[in-house]
Amino acid sequence: MDYAKLAAEVIRLVGGKENITDVGHCATRLRFCLKDAGLARTDELKATAGVIGVVNKGGQYQVIIGNEVNEVYAEVTAQLGVAPTPEEADCGDCGDEPEEKKGPVAKVLDIIAGSFFPIIPALVGAGMVKALLSLLVAFQLVDSSTETYQIINLIADAGYYFMPVLLAVSSARKFRVNEYLAATLGCIFVSPSLASLFSAASEAGTTVHFFGIPVTQATYSNSVVPILLTIWLMSYVEPFFNRVIPKAVRTIFAPMFTLLVVAPIGLIVLGPIGTWVGDLIGAFVSLLNSYASWLVPTLVGAFTPLMVMCGMHYGLIPVGINMLATTGTDIVAGPGMLVSNIAQGGASLAVAVRAKKENIKSLATSCGISAICGITEPAMYGISLRFKRPLIAAMTGGAVGGFFMGIFHVWRFAQVAPSIFALPSYIGPDGLRNMYLAAVGCLISFVISFAVSYVLGVDENK
Structure with missing residues (x-):
């Protein structure tokens, strides 16, 4: 593929350089902020x-490229003469749907998605290291009592332990506050001094106080909700001090007053509330799983393609991460999304076998392989939505695979992108059994979706 040529063509067809106010990208899409979306030649x-494919929603004009989006994005930014930015969920508020017109649920989902998406590579990297370590221990290549094990385990745990710091930085971008000041707040939550203070109070049977106000003791490593609430508060406090403090001394006193106001409120009020919310979510899902273990993974397995279309899957990922933080296992996002992605691959590969046109065979093959490897948008927009019947097949296979995962209580133990390579993250305390069951669930979803897609066929003239 000639990336420079494609980038030039995309720029021209979205209305030219003068119509572009900003551009970002995610795992598969170029995300443009356009002055006038009506000028784009969709x-x-x-x-x-x-x-x-092309999607115009949420104030963004999104051009779906697929796995080679990084190379195309580099050419786009070079031709626009702007500095490239890290992979993210969006590129700000723009276009024909201003922030103030979004409903409260849409705003919350947007903040959650924008906060979590940038840190997913760190969590996935750490999760894969954790999965690799589980394999090494399971096959007795590394002894859990050795220093080698401890170092690898440290590498795997660091991203999760310091998750409040990572989330502080990424959420600061969404709330448009100083990232380094936000990171400092995240560091406060996981500071060893705070942990020692709480530990000493527990041993003495007393309570920590701040100017006579009791501070609820909680563990904030691996936590999600407390830091998000704290940075939300910061988004009001920091602009206030920047507005009322004279410019001559603003850079000195605004950060100081922001920390002195936000940090205590975060530790005394928002942190405990966030901890309780996280615990309640975990307890609710555990309760639901105890009465209907099949329900959640079945629904997620069936409807993940539709959630991806709407961007709602970014709201589900934090729930799974919160489950990992509070219970050590995830039954929400991981199992259902895993079988759904495998099912997308099966449906697309069936199209590759059934189709007669070489261009469709080639596209369906590459899309199917990508879906099995965890990137489903090429399969969804290039095959499933284009021909409709493969979407039905993928949802059917995902639902059946999810039902199997739920019935047999298949959990994942680390945050890893849902793909065939995520299977080691299902190795748990009982050894390889859970991973074997996850593999069976993937096989079921693949076979079902492939069979349904093959039987339904494909209308190649569409």
Whole structure:
């Protein structure tokens, strides 16, 4: 693929350089903020070689490229003359849906998605190291009593332990506050001094006080909700001090007063509330799982393609991460999304076998392999939504696979992108049994979706 040529064509068809106010990207999409989305030539873009699809929603004009989006994005930024930014969930508020027109639920989902998406590579990397360590121990290649094990385990746990710091930085971008001041607040939550203070109070049977106000003792490593609430508060406090403090001394006193106001409120009020919310979510899901273990993974397995279309899957990922933080296992996002992605791959590969046109065979093959490896948007927009019947097959296979995962209580023990490579993250305290069951669930979803897609066939003239 000629990335420079494709980038130039995309820029031209979205209305030219003068129509672009900002551009970002995620795992598969270029995300443009356009002055006038009406100037974009959507039909021509969809027909452009190298473009899988186009989505215009949430104030963003999204051009779906697929696995090669990084290379195309680099060319786009070079031709626009702007500095590239890290992979993220969005590129700000723009276009024809201003922030104030979004409903409260949409705003919350947008904040959650924008906060979590940038840190997913760190969590996935740590999760894969954890999965690799489980394999090494299971096959007796590393002894859990050795220093080698402890170092690898440290590498795997660090990203999760310091998750409040990572979330502080990423959520600061969403709330448009100083990232380093936010990171400092995250460091306060996981500071060894705070842990020692709480530990000493527990041993003495007393309570920690701040100017006579009791501070609830809680553990904030691996936590999610407390730091998000704290940075939300910071988004009001920091602008206030920047507004009322004279410019001559603003850089000195605004950060100081922001920390002195936000940190105590975070530790005394928001931190405990966030901890209780996280515990309640974990307890609710555990309760639901105890009465209907099949329900959640079945629904997630069936409807993940639709959630991805709407961007709602970014709201589900934090629930799974919170489950890992509070219970050590995830039954919400991981199992259902895993079988759904495998099912997408099965449906697309069936199209590759059934189709007669070489271009569709080639596209379906590459999309199917990508889906099995965890990137489903090429399969969804290039095959499933295009021909409709493969979408039915993928949802059917995902639902059946999810039902199996739920019935047999298949959990994951680390945050890893849902793909065939995520299977080691299902190795648990009982050894390889849980991973074997996860593999069976994947096989079921693949076979079902492949069979349904093959039987339904494909209308190649669409």
